[in-house]
Amino acid sequence: MFARITGVGGSLPGNPVTNLDLVRRGVDTDDEWIVSRTGIRSRYLADPETSSSDLALEAARSALLSAKTDAAEIDLIIVATSTPDCIFPGTSCLLQAKLGNKGAMAFDVQAVCSGFVYALTIAEKFIRAGGTKKALVVGAEVFSRILDWNDRSTCVLFGDGAGAVVVEASETPGILSSVAYADGAHHAILSVPGNVCGGKVIGDPFLRMDGQAVFRFAVRVLFDAAEKCCANAGISPCDVDWFIPHQANVRIINSTAKKLGIPPERIIVTVDTHGNTSAASIPLALSVAVADGRIQRGQKLLLEGVGGGLTWGAVLLEF
Numbered sequence: 001m002f003a004r005i006t007g008v009g010g011s012l013p014g015n016p017v018t019n020l021d022l023v024r025r026g027v028d029t030d031d032e033w034i035v036s037r038t039g040i041r042s043r044y045l046a047d048p049e050t051s052s053s054d055l056a057l058e059a060a061r062s063a064l065l066s067a068k069t070d071a072a073e074i075d076l077i078i079v080a081t082s083t084p085d086c087i088f089p090g091t092s093c094l095l096q097a098k099l100g101n102k103g104a105m106a107f108d109v110q111a112v113c114s115g116f117v118y119a120l121t122i123a124e125k126f127i128r129a130g131g132t133k134k135a136l137v138v139g140a141e142v143f144s145r146i147l148d149w150n151d152r153s154t155c156v157l158f159g160d161g162a163g164a165v166v167v168e169a170s171e172t173p174g175i176l177s178s179v180a181y182a183d184g185a186h187h188a189i190l191s192v193p194g195n196v197c198g199g200k201v202i203g204d205p206f207l208r209m210d211g212q213a214v215f216r217f218a219v220r221v222l223f224d225a226a227e228k229c230c231a232n233a234g235i236s237p238c239d240v241d242w243f244i245p246h247q248a249n250v251r252i253i254n255s256t257a258k259k260l261g262i263p264p265e266r267i268i269v270t271v272d273t274h275g276n277t278s279a280a281s282i283p284l285a286l287s288v289a290v291a292d293g294r295i296q297r298g299q300k301l302l303l304e305g306v307g308g309g310l311t312w313g314a315v316l317l318e319f
C-alpha cells in the first residue's frame with residue numbers, strides 16, 4: 001500500500017508586488033540587489049483581512065477538485081504553517097470548518113519552511129499504518145504579518161500563499177521514501193522570538209535571520225537529505241525527473257542542485273515570482289508545474305525543504 005498524491009492546488013493573494021513596488025512603498029532597496037542575491041522579482045502579499053486559513057481553503061478546494069474528492073471524504077487534515085490565524089485552535093481546524101468537513105483528525109505542523117515536507121511525511125505514515133484513507137496536506141502562510149518592513153535584509157525575501165495536496169491510500173506507487181530532521185542548537189539563526197503573555201507581545205514579534213549562516217547550513221543539509229532520501233529508494237538524485245526544493249533563494253537552489261548533479265532544466269523554480277512562502281512554497285511550486293504540464297503522472301519528484309528550527313527533510317515520490 002502506497003500513499004499517493006491524487007490532487008494538487010495552490011492559491012496566491014491579490015496581485016504580484018514587484019521589487020520596484022517595494023521601493024515605491026518606502027523599502028530602502030533596489031531591484032538589482034534583490035535579483036542578484038536571491039532571484040526574487042515579485043511576491044504576493046495578502047491584505048489584512050486575509051488569513052492563512054483563507055488561502056488554505058482556496059488551495060484545498062482546488063486540490064480536492066483535481067483529486068475528484070469531496071471534502072467530506074477526507075479523514076486527516078494537516079496544515080503546515082508558522083503564521084496561523086490565531087494561537088489556537090489550529091488553522092487545520094479552521095480550514096476543516098470552512099470546508100464543511102466533520103470528524104477528520106486535524107492538526108497543525110510547525111516546522112517553518114520544512115513544514116510541508118514534515119506534514120507530507122506524517123500523512124504518509126498515517127496512511128501506511130492503515131485507518132487513514134484520504135489526507136489533505138496543506139502549506140499556508142501570511143509571512144508578510146511577521147516581517148519588519150524596516151529591515152530590508154529580510155522583508156524583501158518573503159511572500160504569502162498556500163499550496164495543498166490530497167494524498168490517498170493506493171496500490172499505485174506514490175511516496176517512495178522520506179526523511180526529516182531537526183537540530184534545535186541552531187534555533188537562533190532564524191526565528192521570530194516574540195511571545196504573547198499577559199495580553200501583550202513580549203519580545204520581538206518579527207522574523208530575524210543570520211542570512212549567511214542560513215545559506216551555508218541550507219546547502220549542506222539539503223544535499224545530505226536528498227542523498228539519503230534517494231538512497232533509501234535505491235536511486236540517485238540525478239535520476240529524478242523533477243527537483244522541487246523549498247523556494248527561498250535561487251542561489252541556494254542552484255548550489256544544491258549542482259552538488260546533486262541535477263541539471264537546471266529539471267528544477268522547478270517559482271521563487272522568482274512568489275518570493276519565499278515558507279511552508280507553502282513546495283506545494284505551490286508543485287501546483288504551478290502540474291498546471292503548466294511540465295510534471296506528468298508516473299514521473300519521479302524529489303521535494304525538499306529547510307527552515308527555522310532548524311528543520312529539514314526530503315520526500316521522493318512517483319507522481
Ligand code: ACO
Binds near residue numbers: 034278
Ligand atoms: N537591498 C539593498 N541592500 C541590502 C538589502 C536590500 N534588500 N539587504 C541588505 N543589504 C545590504 C546590507 O546592508 C549590506 O550593506 P553593507 O555592506 O553596506 O553593510 C550588504 O547589502 C550585504 O549584506 P549581507 O546581509 O551581507 O548580504 P548577503 O550577501 O549575505 O545577502 C541574503 C543576504 C540574500 C539574505 C543572503 O545571505 C542569503 O541568500 N541567505 C540565505 C538565507 C535565505 O534565503 N533565507 C530565507 C529564509 S530561510 C529559509 O527559507 C530556509
